[in-house]
Amino acid sequence: xxxxxxxxxxxxxxxxxxxxxxxxxxxxxxxxxxxxxxxxxxxxxxxxxxxxxxxxxxxxxxxxxxxxxxxxxxxxxxxxxxxxxxxxxxxxxxxxxxxxxxxxxxxxxxxxxxxxxxxxxxxxxxxxxxxxxxxxxxxxxxxxxxxxxxxxxxxxxxxxxxxxxxxxx
Amino acid sequence: xxxxxxxxxxxxxxxxxxxxxxxxxxxxxxxxxxxxxxxxxxxxxxxxxxxxxxxxxxxxxxxxxxxxxxxxxxxxxxxxxxxxxxxxxxxxxxxxxxxxxxxxxx
Numbered sequence: 001x002x003x004x005x006x007x008x009x010x011x012x013x014x015x016x017x018x019x020x021x022x023x024x025x026x027x028x029x030x031x032x033x034x035x036x037x038x039x040x041x042x043x044x045x046x047x048x049x050x051x052x053x054x055x056x057x058x059x060x061x062x063x064x065x066x067x068x069x070x071x072x073x074x075x076x077x078x079x080x081x082x083x084x085x086x087x088x089x090x091x092x093x094x095x096x097x098x099x100x101x102x103x104x105x106x107x108x109x110x111x112x113x114x115x116x117x118x119x120x121x122x123x124x125x126x127x128x129x130x131x132x133x134x135x136x137x138x139x140x141x142x143x144x145x146x147x148x149x150x151x152x153x154x155x156x157x158x159x160x161x162x163x164x165x166x167x168x169x
Numbered sequence: 170x171x172x173x174x175x176x177x178x179x180x181x182x183x184x185x186x187x188x189x190x191x192x193x194x195x196x197x198x199x200x201x202x203x204x205x206x207x208x209x210x211x212x213x214x215x216x217x218x219x220x221x222x223x224x225x226x227x228x229x230x231x232x233x234x235x236x237x238x239x240x241x242x243x244x245x246x247x248x249x250x251x252x253x254x255x256x257x258x259x260x261x262x263x264x265x266x267x268x269x270x271x272x273x274x275x
Contacts, residue, residue, distance in 0.1 A: 124230075
């Protein structure tokens with residue numbers, strides 16, 4: 001895919017899907033429990049109040065605090081929680097003023113049990129009219145230290161659930 | 170066939186790579202939209218999309234009466250993490266940076 005180097009980050013919805021050898025419950029826990037969320041991806045300490053209208057907050061981890069970031073990195077609200085199969089939240093990069101001013105995106109996790117202990121996780125992220133968020137989750141800002149958006153995050157989640165240790169740690 | 174095998178097989182065909190390029194440029198397209206961009210019958214495009222879907226490179230969702238096709242880049246990332254990251258990331262990224270610089274200045 002070398003013929004185009006820039007994608008259209010105003011795309012309304014982006015979808016990322018991965019197969020993980022883990023139960024839906026294990027995947028659900030890895031996404032929603034703070035002791036798990038700090039072990040993969042950007043390692044935020046995520047706190048969910050898992051009922052419609054409940055708060056969602058992603059707090060800075062120790063490494064971020066050491067770099068001078070603190071408090072709420074990501075914020076949002078739970079729209080739907082059907083453990084361990086479906087979680088819908090609003091989601092916003094609160095720590096960056098220009099991103100925060102774009103407003104909330106809508107993020108859906110769907111977990112489906114498959115055969116042989118393999119489950120399918122789909123991430124449907126609606127970033128309509130949120131170009132900053134769209135570029136970030138697509139990994140367009142990938143570079144030293146910037147991470148690689150959902151593809152990298154989900155690859156890391158698969159690694160931590162299947163091997164016990166994330167690539168990022 | 171393993172999941173990796175299906176990804177490599179799907180990527181081995183130039184028409185399928187063009188379809189992925191089209192979805193990369195703009196995501197969430199219908200069959201009719203995709204069909205208008207390649208010189209191929211509707212049936213041919215459907216067959217290629219099915220191979221891409223089986224490989225997990227395309228994910229479809231219904232929106233009303235329409236079936237929309239989305240690019241899923243995760244399988245390519247997994248191959249990257251498994252086969253490239255492990256051994257040669259630094260060298261490969263130096264080369265891709267060089268290629269980009271040369272092409273941009275050309």
